[in-house]
Amino acid sequence: MWQATEDVLESIAIGAGILGTGGGGNPYIGQLRARQAMRQWGPVTVLSPDELAEDARVVCVGGIGAPTVGIEKVRDLQSYHALRAIEDYTGEKATALISNEIGGSNSVEPLIAAALAGLPVVDADGMGRAFPEFQMKTFFVYGVPCCPMAIADEKGNTVIVRETVNPAWAERLARSITIQMGCVACYAVAPMTAAQVRRTAVPLTLSLARDLGDAVRRARAGGQDPLYAILETCPGKTLFSGKVVDLDRRTTAGFARGTLTLDGLDACAGERMVIEFQNENLIARRNGETVGTVPDLICAVTTDRGEPVTTELMRYGLRVTILGFPAPELWATPEGLAVAGPRAFGYDTDYVPLMV
């Protein structure tokens, strides 16, 4: 058990930016929103999955939409409204909240609703990173029902996706609703039990985000290399280092999709990396050879300061280093890869685990 305070938020924003692999919503804006919520309603207690009471009712809350829109149309308390809507629908009161994805602003989305509702959050999430689609959660891969779920916007509209034939249909319906709501909304899924959280969530990811951010902040303050600090905190490897020479990014079908091209610098001089993304970075090719794929994490950070660069803020000329981290174990299974492996995103390539 630990307290998520304003200071911790700054670290979480950095760590969640790294783990977000480009997506999950802008972590800086998420941090500002969470800070405001904590100033108004106080800090939030974070429980490890083991600390949950046996009769806990854990609601997963998150933002849905395109991060390119989310930086202009900032979320307010939609996740709280979605929480109340799903409580009202199911007749069950939440005793704790959990993040749908630890990446980006979605890492702190439950903290905002939890501060207002006076609830703790669980130190875990449904991805251990960020993914663009609703069904891509370890919860649902391992049998937690994805419905009913509530979606709320800032105008006062709420919709319950009550029952779907599979989780992909929940994504399809929720996405079209989100697009109508203005490409930015929040959702809450019907409560999970403590046993379900322990069995299906990626554990201890909020503290991992915090620790990553702490390491970067310490390195910066001490004049050390923040990239080294990142790789020391979370085992991974450098995939490329270079300069953004092309960025083709469109907001389409409710997502930010496109391609990022880097020309190598320093040790990578004369080489090229191309990364394809759909909110998140999905596949990285170095000189045409695939060197990283989902569900492994492909993360862009500024080379000098180790600052994560999300999809919506990526721009021409930035000097970035691409880091790779192995996917959480729950993804590296046949069931996990069926939902979030490269083929699930339409790539005709098998998952080749990143060797660290």
Place this chain on the structure above:
Amino acid sequence: MWQATEDVLESIAIGAGILGTGGGGNPYIGQLRARQAMRQWGPVTVLSPDELAEDARVVCVGGIGAPTVGIEKVRDLQSYHALRAIEDYTGEKATALISNEIGGSNSVEPLIAAALAGLPVVDADGMGRAFPEFQMKTFFVYGVPCCPMAIADEKGNTVIVRETVNPAWAERLARSITIQMGCVACYAVAPMTAAQVRRTAVPLTLSLARDLGDAVRRARAGGQDPLYAILETCPGKTLFSGKVVDLDRRTTAGFARGTLTLDGLDACAGERMVIEFQNENLIARRNGETVGTVPDLICAVTTDRGEPVTTELMRYGLRVTILGFPAPELWATPEGLAVAGPRAFGYDTDYVPLMV
């Protein structure tokens, strides 16, 4: 109180086709589906609004989607599933069903769910005709909440639109959900009271549809003019008679939209009528002059047999007569015209009531 039987269905299909003003879903397919339901579960009792018990809970059920799709992707028991979903959501059991619109297959949609559920239907509806959009119901114009409402498809997906800032938002969300469901779905709105039905519904429209169909069938059998029989049953006038010389029809944004052009025959020789439609016929211009607009009814029937021609079956070369009928009184008010007058459909023209 009367019984909706298989024979009555044949008349209702003709009358609802006329009152549908082109839309409301294909009445012939609706009739076949209702006939099958009655063979399986028996006929349905029809109650006038006055015959409702004071504690009645009346659920409005209907189809939503594009009629061009509905003739290829025939509905099954989605309206029954939507009914059960809204009963489940509200915790209230329906005691009677009511049609959302008397036009087209939506006239019989409640009969199908009612036959299976063993409920009566009310001899009334929310339009007295057909309109393309969900919010265009007299219920909502006069204060009945449009939410919560349930939407169901044939696959097993159900969604609850729980709360919206206004009825137009319910349409917007329901339409995008329907498009994802394959452009054909059914919905059920939270129960109304008997008093609400009496105050806000267009009364006795199911018997009007039946009477119109009876009149056409009698005229055909007796070798009389079915058009004359229609105008004798429901006061209206002939707006045009001619041949379809052009039809520009697209299925777009979840609707069948387009323009119909007729060249005059007989008394109308040398003249031209152009009708714009969005599922339903919205505005009719004779030689460039507006001679009919929503909410008045602009109905196309075959000139020889008085058979209604709906938007999805209209085709080049058909000889049709365009009949006009005054809108139900509930539409000819400032509140009604704000929702379903010509300006609500984007036409820069005022409503000029049809003089009969």
